[in-house]
Amino acid sequence: MPTATAAGLRCYELWDPMPDEVREGARRFATVQALNELVGVLPFAEWLDRAPSCTRRQMLMAKVQDEVGHGHVAARVAEDLGMPRERILVDYLEGRSKVHNIFHYSFASWEEFGPGLLLMNSAAIFQFRSLMKGVYLPYGRALRKIEREESFHYQHALDLTHEVLTHGDAEQRRRVQEGFETWLPRVLAYLGPPDTETLHANRMHQIGLKPDGNDELRQAWLSKIIPVFEKLGMHVDPALARQLPSGEWEFAMPDWAEVKKVIAGGGPASQRRLDWVRGALDRNTRYRRALRGVA
Amino acid sequence: MPHVPTDTDVYEVFAQTGSGSPLNHVGSLVAPRRDAAWHLAKETYGRRDDLFRLWVVRRTDLIVSSADDRGLLAAKTRMPHRQPGFPTTRRRDRSAAPDTAAPPQQQPDGAASGPCDDPRGATGPAPGRLWPALAEDLFVLGNRLGERIVDYIDLEESLAVGSIGQEALAHAETILTLHGFDASAADAHFFERPQEQWRVSRVIGRLGDWPSTVVCGLVIAAAVSVLAEERAGDEPAFAAIRDEQLVHLDHWRRWVRALAAWPETSEEFTRAFTEVTHCAGDLFGAGPQDALTDALHARLAALVGDSGVPGSRLPHLPVPRAAGTGGSVLADCLARGRLVRAHYAPQVFL
Amino acid sequence: MNAPAAAATPPPDPLTGVVADVRDPEIDVTLGDLGVVRSVSRTDGRIVVRLAPTRLSCPARGEIARRVRSALTDAAPGHGIQIVWERGIWQPAAVTAAGHDALRTAGYRVAGTTPRCPYCAGDDVVRAGRFGGAVCKVPYDCRGCGSPFDVIGTAGCSAVLPVPDVRQGGS
Secondary structure, X not given: OOOEOOOOOEOEOOOOOOOHHHHHHHHHHHHHHHHHHHHHOHHHHOOHHHOOOHHHHHXXXXXXXXXXXXXXXXXXXXXXXXXXOHHHHHHHHOOOOOOOHHHHXXXXXXXXXXXXXXXXXXXXXXXXXXXXXXXXXXXXXHHHHHHHHHHHHHHHHHHHHHHHHHHOXXXXXXXHHHHHHHHHHHHHHHOOOOOOOOHHHOHHHHOOOOOOOHHHHHHHHHHHHHHHHHHOOOOOOOOOEEEOOOOOEEEOOOOHHHHHHHHHHHOXXXXXXXXXXXXXXXXXXXXXXXXXXXX | OOEOOOOOOEEEEEEEOOOOOOOEEEEEEEOOOHHHHHHHHHHHHOOOOOOOEEEEEEHHHOOEOOHHHOXXXXXXXXXXXXXXXXXXXXXXXXXOOOHHHOOOOOOOOOOOOOOOOOHHHOOOXXXXXXXXXXXXXXXXXXXXXXHHHHHOOOHHHHXXXXXXXXXXXXXXXXXXXXXXXXXXXXXXXXXXXXXXXXXXXXXXXXXOOHHHHHHHHHHHHHHHHHHHHHHOOOOHHHHHHHHHHHHHHHHHHHHHHHHHHOHXXXXXXXXXXXXXXXXXXXXXXXXXXXXXXXXXHHHHHHHHHOOOOOOOOOOOOOOOOOXXXXXXXXXXXXXXXXXXXXXXXXXXXX | OOXXXXXXXXXXXXXXXXXXXXXXXXXXXXXXXXXXXXXXXEEOOEEEEEEOOOXXXXXXXXXHHHHHHHHHHHHOOOOEEEEEEOOOOOOHHHOOHHHHHHHHHOOEEEOOOOOOOOOOOOOOEEEOOOOOOOOOEEEEEEOOOOOEEEEEOOOOHHHXXXXXXXXXXXX
């Protein structure tokens, strides 16, 4: 008996006959996620060799590994739907796919790393919680697990930020504050352009692969994350985000033209990410062939 | 005229086992801070007997005879077991070789060097000296492998190097824990010691291209699993280290065979295999060489030989480790590791 | 077990339940059901908790310790708390029946038995590599329903699972 989502849409298992647009849509979601896990981990991996203690280093390495593991999971889901995994990074290098705006930047300091990680991680959790309600069930199950694992990294990010705020000097604490203010607008933009008016016409929403609207997610995320930063003792500038008596959040609207430019490759680290991936594929292709050829 | 040794990390340990017995010098150790030295001394010298009194004093706070004063306090400056970087002598072992038994072999110039520089002449149980050296290798290897997660040889390999890297770091830390370090002392050991005090294997300097990394992984996993086997029966953590390292060894063997057999990579692989195995003779070369280290080395050689590719140039007998190895690989690892840490007070980080 | 021996064994400290109920930070299962809690004892106002990590390099140790401390501080304020990690002794067999259920619901299976899909219970599964996203996990794919899942186990656990990894990346 076919299962159904809350919206009453039919759900699909791998071997179920499904409309092409559901199959293609699910493949695209999983592919986009795989790419963003693989490239999106680079800003964090850059800090591995600077993580300042055995425990912090192990935790960061575990985080980086886990993100790549999530990329592996998403790539397997995409592969089942017809996307060869080898193409994920190649399409990115050849301009056929893009990564989210937040991965076009680097962290300027360890102090910025904590709040940046916390903002990105919590927003991703809200994305996953939404997407896991989608109609392609294997992907939904994968996301449910991933979301739970992300919650563990969320604890790590919170703890790391708290550590710097507690033990850092005034200058270091100031950099945490600045990091928050730098990354908040970027992560607000990561959740996508306003769509309250247009969601009903979004085909991915209609077929049940994008259950919630961007604005809905952004509001829910702000309700969760802003009190977290306030509890950490940080100042939340009302010009950046403030809650109205109705409970709704007002926030500094991202400059969407700028966001678009960044995603197209105009961000400060855009080229750096492309160069890294290209270098990695270039120097390792023959080793990959060796493993495949003999194994 | 007395001179003061300059190595501020070296502590001398004195212990009294009963109210009637004298307070004896029982050994020396290296620790990053006073509290770590105290902790380490308790762990190292306090385990076997109930101690009545324990004194730990920084060597630079001692007034020690120089070469000119030989004959007055010669035993104190000799301490043949001491070794930069780690405590090595447990009480039970010292009973077999008391301080006073060793003949003076002071170098003509007393100021030439503090610690004994001749590992073959050093005393102390071999495994106790081999572990800390392998922990250093594991730490650097683990860091390198972690950076390889995003090298995307392929997705499965990213997860492999990440897992092996995390476990290498955890094994390095576990080894220190089993030798009495608490977390902050372990951090200080890996993050704050100057490069001159490290004694990594020569293979660490080769951790560059992928084939060399594979061979480094292979020889280190082989060495660690061989040594862990010695203690696996009486300490579950060593058994776990052995089991995990055997999984790593299996992984590297698959790579070794693949790279050797594939026409496109066989030439560069053969070169890497030759060079890295040639450097690997010192994996068990951190302490005195005796029948035990020779036997461990033979098992290492058998494991490396068993990887299914010819051309190993592993020396037939262990080669002593030297200070100052590791080259830019170690230098970068240490320098990068201090970039954030240097701006915070000690013990801030979890 | 005979009666005198049973009588000689002190009953577990009531705080054992407090520790056993703490939830793992990464998977929705309690530490007790995961088989991580070895013992909880009280001496001279100090609580000693012995925990066995699933792997030596378990990155959740810090967060687990924090949660255990927090739970004990709530349940028995004013005690010193010492957490001892017993390394290398955790085994898949330590997972309780309730633990197996919780893990299955969360998308995991435990090493040591023939792996079945935690979602559809099918046995048409393939290993998707030797190493997973975390050191305690080995990735699998169910060919029946298409769901990725993980097997939780110890070092070399892949050796006890007689499943070939027919799914290798790439072509």
